[in-house]
Amino acid sequence: MAVKIQIPTPLRPHAGNLASVEVIAITVGEALGELCKLHPAMEQRLFDNGQLRRFVNIFINDEDMRYLENLATPVKDGDEVAIIPAVAGG
Amino acid sequence: MIDFKSIDRYSRQMRFHGVGEEGQRKLLASKVTLCGCGALGTVLANNLARAGVGSIKVVDRDFIEPSNLQRQVLFDENDVTENLPKAEAAARKLRAINSSINIESVVTDIDRTNIESLCEGADLILDGTDNFEIRYLINDIAVKYNKPWVYGGVIGSNGMTMTIIPNQTPCLRCVFEAAPSPGSADTCETAGVLGPVVNIIASMQATEAIKILSGKPETINKELVQIDVWENTYRRVKIAPLLGKVDCPCCKHRKFEWIDGEFGSQTTSLCGRNAVQISNRTPNKIKFEDMAAQLKTLGDVSFNKFMLKFNAEDCEFTVFPDGRAIIKGTSDIDRAKTLYARYIGH
Structure with a gap:
């Protein structure tokens, strides 16, 4: 399944300065894994010893994956996976 | 009127x-x-x-x-x-x-x-x-x-x-x-x-x-x-x-860890040194490569595996991997906290 991963501005330098990356995957976890294969610097920004970092929030078509099936949430063609970090400034 | x-x-x-x-x-x-x-x-x-x-x-x-x-x-x-x-x-x-x-x-x-x-x-x-x-x-x-x-x-x-x-x-x-x-x-x-x-x-x-x-x-x-x-x-x-789906320490378990001081920062004015030390208890290690990239617009940022240094607003910042920082050039704790939030974040 071809899904588009939206990369937030602070992480773009680690993903070839791209705003989005398209990958083939059947779950959210697999999609993020593919992203890290394409852009290895993303690995340590998103994961800590294989666990998703606690300040990284993932949304699938604007739904929080934590009330779906977390990283096992299935994805289908055209789905949009967004990495959304908290915004601190003010 | x-x-x-x-x-x-x-x-x-x-x-x-x-x-x-x-x-x-x-x-x-x-x-x-x-x-x-x-x-x-x-x-x-x-x-x-x-x-x-x-x-x-x-x-x-x-x-x-x-x-x-x-x-x-x-x-x-x-x-x-x-x-x-x-x-x-x-x-x-x-x-x-x-x-x-x-x-x-x-x-x-x-x-x-x-x-x-x-x-x-x-x-x-x-x-x-x-x-x-x-x-x-x-x-x-x-x-x-x-x-x-x-x-x-x-x-x-x-x-x-x-x-x-x-x-x-x-x-x-x-x-x-x-x-x-x-x-x-x-x-x-x-x-x-x-x-x-x-x-x-x-x-x-x-x-x-x-x-x-x-x-x-x-x-x-x-x-x-x-x-x-x-x-x-x-x-x-x-x-x-x-709501109710995540195991939230705050609203589900009513553990108020930030008010109780389990997380957050502690600051001390370093007497006679015109410097303030800010300790951060958030259990995340700092990546100096990332921080240096964020701060590069300010000018020279240098780091080794033990500390990162940069200058801003007439103060010299020394940051350690655990989030602790010494801000030299002020003895005012409030100003140091403001500078910490401004350049180091959190």
Whole structure:
């Protein structure tokens, strides 16, 4: 399944300065894994010893994956996976 | 003589079906604590005072600098010249805008020891801060005493807001379980910020406050709004189903770890050294490569595996991997905390 991963501005330098990356995957976890294969610097920004970092929030078509099936949430063609970090400034 | 105390000054707002005279009277009887009076805070305060929120407590630790004027709408060049604290300058403007409401200014650094008294009696808490340490404190207090609050954050052209009504919506820690570790996220000093996105986000926060305070909490936005005014995106991500679904230490287990001092920073003025040490207890190691990249616009940033050094605002910063920093060039703890939030983040 071809899904588009939206990369937030602070992480773009680690993903070839791209705003989005398209990958083939059947779950959210697999999609993020593919992203890290394409852009290895993303690995340590998103994961800590294989666990998703606690300040990284993932949304699938604007739904929080934590009330779906977390990283096992299935994805289908055209789905949009967004990495959304908290915004601190003010 | 013009009667500025008459409720008629709010006629256009009362004519709006969502508020009405009954809603206006509730607004006039309501009390708000505004935490932080910088970019978001000045827009929030301006909106609330004009709307007739009866009592506004403005809390801020900072002074006004020329670089604030691009987006902090209540301040002008005279305030910079007079070297006024933001809370005081804001209070003067707000009283000139609306003399019929009660404005209190408090010049202090919000921390776990004073947040409770600062928010005591408030019907709602508004977030005009620039860091997650204070936001998690606000969240703890809000959940503990069942008070609504409205989060807002801005950076670059990007902004975010969500409204929290304890036990009815997810709380901040349900959505953002942890703050990014120091140095891993942009700050307004490293990435800049556009004035318009500040106005949009704070205006949305103010609208949410008006809904709740005028007695229409059912109309709040229950989702997380994210806007990028440069990239032309508006996202409304669904977070409402997280309520009760995540194992939240704060609103599910009622563990108030930020008020209890289990997380957060500790500061000490280093006697005779004109320096302040800030320790950070957030258990995330800093990545110096990331921090150096964020800070490169400031000039020379050097690091090895033990420490990172840079200079800003006539101070020399030495940062350690655990988030501890020594800020040399000041012995003022409040200023050092401001500088820490500004350049190192959290």
